[in-house]
Amino acid sequence: MRVLVTGAAGFIGSTTAELLLAEGHEVVALDSLISGRVENVPVKATFVEGDCGDGELVRSLGSFDACVHFAARIEPGESMKYPEVFFANNVASTFRLLDALVESGVERFVFSSSCAVYGDQVEMPIDESRSIQPHSPYGQSKRMVEEGLHWLVACGRLRAAVLRYFNAAGGTLAHPERHRPEIHLIPIALDVAAGRRSHLDIYGDDYPTPDGTCIRDYIHVSDLAAAHVLAISALDVHPELILNLGSGVGYSNRQIAETVQRVTGVDFEVRYTERRPGDPAAAIASNERARELLGWQLQRSDLEVIVSDAWAAHQSL
Ligand SMILES: NC(=O)c1ccc[n+]([C@@H]2O[C@H](COP(=O)([O-])OP(=O)(O)OC[C@H]3O[C@@H](n4cnc5c(N)ncnc54)[C@H](O)[C@@H]3O)[C@@H](O)[C@H]2O)c1
Structure with missing residues (x-):
């Protein structure tokens, strides 16, 4: 498969891109480097520096069998200070990316969502049927993309997996956890x-x-990466998936x-x-x-x- 990985200079995106390459797929790594590092991008990937919301750039990259979309600003605290930045980067850019991808015929889309969409829940553990009540613009930005994706699936535009991560952790020698700024x-x-x-x-x-x-709940980044590769294949059977990824x-x-x-x-x-x-x-x-799925x-x-x-x-x- 030819896979577009956005945010591939970041912690989870680089680890997943590495696994896709190890499994024989071709990876185009798109990252604006606003918080990632170019040295994180796997050497065998084709690196493109740019914003995932740059439709012209995305269209110029050709067609893909799947897109795994990690690119986002990730700090809930910052999102309370600058909500407009989070909505522009995490929501507006994502829909411009989707517009370009659908136009070029991409059928499978895997989205990095977050347990932040659940806000403050009392009963543990949290399953996917819980109420969605984000407590920050960051969590809200994930919710808005989730809701838009639902309509793209319902209208037959593509197949989508929404993966709600809990706390990604661990790391590999090639891809240590190193956010800018570090908040974990x-x-x-x-x-x-x-x-x-x-x-x-x-x-x-x-x-x-x-x-x-x-x-x-801490989930090892290698286990997270494996779930993404499985999710791409699972989309052949399930047009829409909403899954928690935690331990x-x-x-x-x-x-x-x-x-x-x-x-x-x-x-x-x-x-x-x-x-x-x-x-x-x-x-x-x-x-x-x-x-199970x-x-x-x-x-x-x-x-x-x-x-x-x-x-x-x-x-x-
Ligand atoms: N780390 C966690 O525990 C966790 C938990 C839940 C959800 N998530 C989600 O997983 C994804 C990856 O998180 P991470 O921990 O690897 O973060 P990260 O900051 O290491 O990686 C994000 C990458 O996206 C890039 N980026 C941001 N906006 C971009 C844009 N508009 N265009 C192109 N590139 C852009 C950054 O430069 C960075 O390389 C994010 O969507 C995050 O919200 C992470």
């Missing part, structure tokens, strides 16, 4: 262990959870800090500070539907493996 707990904790930061801040220890800190297990922020301390052997300082507005107490996926099996999403892989990858930074 595990790489920040690893930075502290490596002496690049003085201490680890954990926001809130008075949540209604067993140890008072927030609980999250189905929750860990508290305190447990993450302790695991990073154990794996790295560094007993760094952890400071418990005020809650951050908008952080739900818990987010744990039900991943049954993805396992994709035949997806988790290989590396055990927390010790995630942190060990992330630490090994972190050494290459």
Whole structure:
């Protein structure tokens, strides 16, 4: 297959592009580099620097069997300050991309959505039938694309898989987790262990959870990448897929800090500070539907493996 991967200079996009290439597919990697790094793009991919919303550029790339669309701004906190930037980049650019892709006959589209569309849910685990109630313009931007995609499928314009990731983590030696800016707990904790930061801040220890800190579901980026490749094929059978991608297990922020301390052997300082507005107490996926419809099996999403892989990858930074 010839596959267009947008956001392929980022963490999850580069890992998925690598897997597609390893499975014998041709990859065109499109990235504006607003937050990604060109050295993340797999060497065997054809790299095109540009905005995925540049319809003329996308049309000039020829036809594709599938597009996997990772390109987005990803920081919920920033989206509360600059919502217009998030809607322009994540929503308007996506629909211009879709316009160009449909015109050139692309039939399969895989979209990086997020558990942020669920907002603050009380009952865990969260399955795909839950109410959609994003708490930030970032989550809203994912919801708007999801809703538009539904209409493109309903009107027979293409087949679409909406993949709602929980917390991507881990990393590979070739593609370590390294966001700009970094907002994720595990790489920040690893930075502290490596002496690049003085201490680890954990926001809130008075949540209604067993140890008072927030609980999250971490999914290894290699398992996420595998789900994308399976989703492209599954679209031949299912014209529309909406799937949670998570491990189905929750860990508290305190447990993450302790695991990073154990794996790295560094007993760094952890400071418990005020809650951050908008952080739900818990987010744990039900991943049954993805396992059933994709035949997806988790290989590396055990927390010790995630942190060990992330630490090994972190050494290459
Ligand atoms: N990392 C997570 O835990 C997580 C969780 C849920 C959903 N997601 C979604 O997964 C996707 C990938 O996330 P990531 O962690 O790899 O982020 P990332 O920042 O590492 O990668 C995003 C890439 O998209 C590129 N990009 C952004 N806007 C673009 C545009 N308009 N045109 C072309 N390129 C553009 C950036 O330069 C970057 O390389 C995003 O859509 C994100 O919302 C990530």
